[in-house]
Amino acid sequence: MGKFSRLGHELYTGGKSYDFVGRRPLWYAISGGIVLVALLIVILRGFNFGVEFTGGTQYQLSGLTSSQATQGTVDELRQAIADSEVPGAEEPTVATSGDAGIIIEVEELSQANADKLIDVIKGVVDVDDDQISPSEIGASWGKTVAKRAIIGVTVFVLIAMLFIAVYFREWKMSVAAFIALFHDVVITMGVYSLSGFSVTPSAVTGLLAILGFSLYDTVVVFDKIRENSQPGTLRKSKLSYPEAANLAVNQTLVRSINTSIVALIPIGAILWVSAVQLGASSLKDLALAQFVGMAAGVFSSVWVAPRILVHLKANEDEVKLAERRARARARREVDKYAAVPAYTDDMPVQEAPEGIDLDSLEEGEIDFEGDDGPVVRRGPAATGFGTGRIAPPARGPVEESGAAGRPQPTRKPRSQRGKQ
Structure with missing residues (x-):
């Protein structure tokens, strides 16, 4: 149950998802x-419509003893009638009726098949002919x-x-x-x-x-x-x-x-x-x-x-x-800098949007976002490998770090920030 609970939590939070x-x-x-x-x-x-929809014959067994009108007798009668292979009685409905009666419902039978069914009933339950009352069931x-x-x-x-x-x-x-x-x-x-x-x-x-x-x-x-x-x-x-x-x-x-x-x-x-x-x-x-x-x-x-x-x-x-926003966001999140093109001499010049001063931009500065993601408007890429990636500037002075073994950005304590 613990695994199932964790699965439910992951499904609810989006940590795990099935594509339905x-x-x-x-x-x-x-x-x-x-x-x-x-x-x-x-x-x-x-x-296979039942007798309630097609009509049929109902046999009422009355005057039975309490030992005869039982569920065991009902089950035995049902099995015997189904095994008798009487046409129209393959799936009989058998149920008790009160404390001294049993009701049998089958499809409409010919006289010969009705006689066979009565013989089957007598073979299971010890009853006389006057205790068996057949009646027709209408489909209405x-x-x-x-x-x-x-x-x-x-x-x-x-x-x-x-x-x-x-x-x-x-x-x-x-x-x-x-x-x-x-x-x-x-x-x-x-x-x-x-x-x-x-x-x-x-x-x-x-x-x-x-x-x-x-x-x-x-x-x-x-x-x-x-x-x-x-x-x-x-x-x-x-x-x-x-x-x-x-x-x-x-x-x-x-x-x-x-x-x-x-x-x-x-x-x-x-x-x-x-x-x-x-x-x-x-x-x-x-x-x-x-x-x-x-x-x-x-x-x-x-x-x-x-x-x-x-x-x-x-x-x-x-x-x-929403679909366009999601696609654009997915492209950017794959690699935030992959959409930045490497600078080449034959790169086509694009017009700047209204209100944007290209002369005020620094080299490699990102101006605005177009339909395909961030666009670099001026200068070559900051990296010299032609990969189109712009390395983000450090947030503080870079000094040697003994722990890392390479230059690392450093950060002054809050009390020393802003002081020379």
Whole structure:
């Protein structure tokens, strides 16, 4: 934990940085490829809709003893029906109903397959024919749930985008957050289609739950980007807008990882128990949608949303100005004197800016800064090696130093300064 804490401190202060905003073509290709694959899976495989959406048959077992209406009997019935290979009953939904009943839901069956299913039930539970009550399940309820879910998602997205635009006073952040949200939903749908799990109301509920988690993480990152990219902050930090955005992602990276781990551990445990041990479809449908959506939400808030935001703001005047300042500053900081040209006889003469008297300048004096850095306007370079470097003048008298073995600048005590 100590190393992780130090890493978080270095990421926050800028001592260590990972490039999440750069390499735009590469990361766009990776994210776009993942989304494209997910869409192709959905188109080619489709979804395995549950009986709530397609309709089916429900078998109510009543009059059972307390020793029969148990979770053990439910698990045994589910396994026996799934192994019976009755068409339409490959993924049954089995649950207890009160203290003396069990409910079994399967797809719509023909009369012959229904008789086979009843024989399987009787082979597990000692019941008579009058204790088994079949009934048809209509698809109208599932369609109503789907319709209201679509309406709910649309309203939620519109309100969330409006809130982000008003809070940050930046519509481009709303667009970036929406694209990241679309990225998460499509990936979740692709994984769900690939898994073959039944689409139930629980799965729809899980899909709706990940919308809020994805936007929450994105808003936290955007808030840090806004803090780092204020005009005064950019000038003080000497960063360009992409650098400030990348710093914000690094500063929130540890928080994003911690939040995702805390959220994914219990969801993963529910998914494992429900899918592997219990086989409870309602739980595994909910857990799978939430687990995949939360993991995709962390990825999009770190790699997708900030990069899209930087891309959208790249043409703004303030962003361009900060970028030019950062490039010029980077060139100067590589070597403060490398931009000073060595004097040659055929060096072209440049006109002095208005208000600058060239005759008043000493040899090798730096007059002003041009677009490419400091410019020497008069005299040869102070060094005689043709390197273009100007040695800075000593701040005090130079005398021999016994300790260094060479001439060193000396400095008088404060009480002796200014005296002859």
